[in-house]
Amino acid sequence: MKAIKEKHPLVMRWTHWINFPLLGIMIWSGLLIYWANDVYTVTIFGHTFVRFFPQWFYDALHIPQRLSEGMAFHFLFMWFFTLNGIFYVLYTAISGEWRHLLPNKHSFKEAWLVLLHDLHIKKTAPPQGKYNAAQRIAYTAIILMGAGSVLTGLAIYKPVQFNWLTWLMGGYHLARIWHFVLTLGYVFFFLVHVIQVVLAGWNNFRSVISGFEVIRQHEPKINIETDEKES
Template sequence: MTSIDIDHEQHDDRHDQHDDAGPDEPSTPGDDRVARLVHPRAIRWFHWINVPLLTIMVWSGLRIYWAEDVYAFGIGSWEWFAFFPEVVYEQLGLDRRLARGMAFHFSFGWLFVINGVAYSIYLALTGEWRHIVPDRRVPREAAQVVAHDLHLRKDAPPQGKYNAAQRMAYTAVLVMAAILVISGFAIYKPTQLHPLPYLFGGYQGARLTHFAMTIGIVLFFVVHLLQVARAGWNNFRSMITGYSLEPASPADVAAPDVTTPTDEEATS
């Protein structure tokens, strides 16, 4: 991308921020905040492409899972809880259409794999992985983040692009996604790819692992949504536009940031 393209993109983002600003986030010449790039365009694409892909994968995967014996907790003949009660499938309209579930699952599964491989390559080539992969300080700081979120600690620990708890969670979900794909191939082609089922103790072990990783990713998604709602609109907008409005530093006051709207732009 040329410098002209970058300037043009920043100019468009400034106007988008001016139009979208709410009463708590005024976009006026007197606003003491500046727009900073948080999420590059590629990261945003990889992120949002996964939303429909994972939705379809979970929906179609439940159709496949529902065609076999479901997992349940219990002792002997007494069943405490089944994954999932039949009423769940009835309410979601997930009748036993195995062929349709397999068709969707395998078709969109390849797109999920391609998106994941492209994302991994991007992280490696750009160095973005450094913002995600935890270092030795992360476990201690993650505990401090959780304590702060639970109002057990007054001050939040310092953070970079992501806080320590986010880095651990994002790394965990990437590992779960990799295991999900490998176990999925073990179920998909247990004969042709016969070494893969052995990694999980056989076909049933691969199936159980695949199910457990799916549950883990769904739980991560739920917590992720709650955290996004808790963080507010500015955080959510940054994953759409790439930019976040942040308080101006002394350096920004001395030398205005290139993404700060000028008087002419703010009134246009």
């Protein structure tokens, strides 16, 4: 027997879907800004293995010569990104949803079991509530990453006005590195997140849109022999 069960509150769904295009705009506009000073590489013993980013990447996305456009979009939408994040965190804290979201003392051990199950190494999945242990860790991490992006962003946006913040971030250059690394982290999270959503199936995806999921309930078994004896 199937039943409909509420899973995700309206506020959490709205902030989730609002954040999706906001983060996309922030990453895109950040690339337009980064193009003007693309200094980061992975270099070992004088040999560059990875350069962020090759010229063909910039040309394919029509990024060159759009610094002012990138700054305009980035500095505008960062406020919407920040406000949406603050609203999400406040709602999670006040509503009690944090109990489902934050990792507990068993989460790191169970997250490993979730990974083994997803890789089809272990057949049985560990017990889970609204979120499994891996999701608890990942979703909490992405919230902390969002806070880190805002703080490092302010540190490199206004290094004089927020000189104390820039100092806490390790200086302007280190703050910019952290800001860049966090952006790469978002891209990695997004790719893994999409794969997990596809693997989880339509019922899980539908719950993030509608707030409800369809669950299968076990029907109570009727002992016919006992009933006949009693009659």
